[in-house]
Structures are given as structure tokens and as C-alpha cells.
Amino acid sequence: DYDNAGSVRPVKNLSGGESFIVSLALALGLSNMASSRVRIDSLFLDEGFGTLDDDVLETALTTLSDLRAGGKLIGIISHIDKIKERIPVKLEVRRVREGVSTISGPGVKVC
Helix, strand or coil: CHHHCCCCCCHHHCCHHHHHHHHHHHHHHHHHHHCCCCCCCEEEEECCHHHCCHHHHHHHHHHHHHHHHCCCEEEEECCCHHHHHHCCCCCEEEEEECCEEEEECCCCCCC
16 A cells, blocks of 8 residues: 555455455456456446546546447446546436336437
8 A cells, every 4th residue: 555654454444436446456357367268348337436536537437448449348337427428328217206217328219
């Protein structure tokens, strides 16, 4: 830990943002290792970005953007405006009432 004189901290002491970044790094590392045998072209993330400060959020979004540019399909579920602004293709799910939602976006057909 560079912020703690190089000492090792237990995982349980990580903040929410630190835990998210470690989880993201682990997922990216594992998918990279697995891709040497099996091609993995997608990554889905459900929230977690709200715990990140602006600099770390920017780093995470740039990394995900680079993966997308490299041909990966990146799916992100988020309520954070800054993230929604950076996503080029969106599917929006909106609650109509209890138990009923609508979905809109490219390729969505209403039946």
C-alpha cells in the first residue's frame, strides 16, 4: 500500500472503491489469462463505480474504453450520470410502476 508506508493491509480493510478496483483488476486479469485458451469477448459490470473518486473513475472508464476499442463487448449497469455520458450505445430500463419496466435503445423492438 503506497499510502501506508508500503505495509500490507488485509482485504477486509479496503474501502468500497478499493474493493471495486481490485475486483475489476482481478476480473480483467483472469479474462486475459483465460483468453489464451478460450476467447472471452465480453465483460459485464453491475454498479460499483459510485465508490470511486474522479481520478480512479476516469482510469477505470478509460481502461474499459480501450477494451471496447480492442473488440470486447463491455456491458455496464449504472445510475451515475458521468458514466452514462461516456457510454456510446445504451439500453435504458425505466420503471413504469411496481413490477413493470420498459426498455429502450438501439435494436429494441416493442411487441
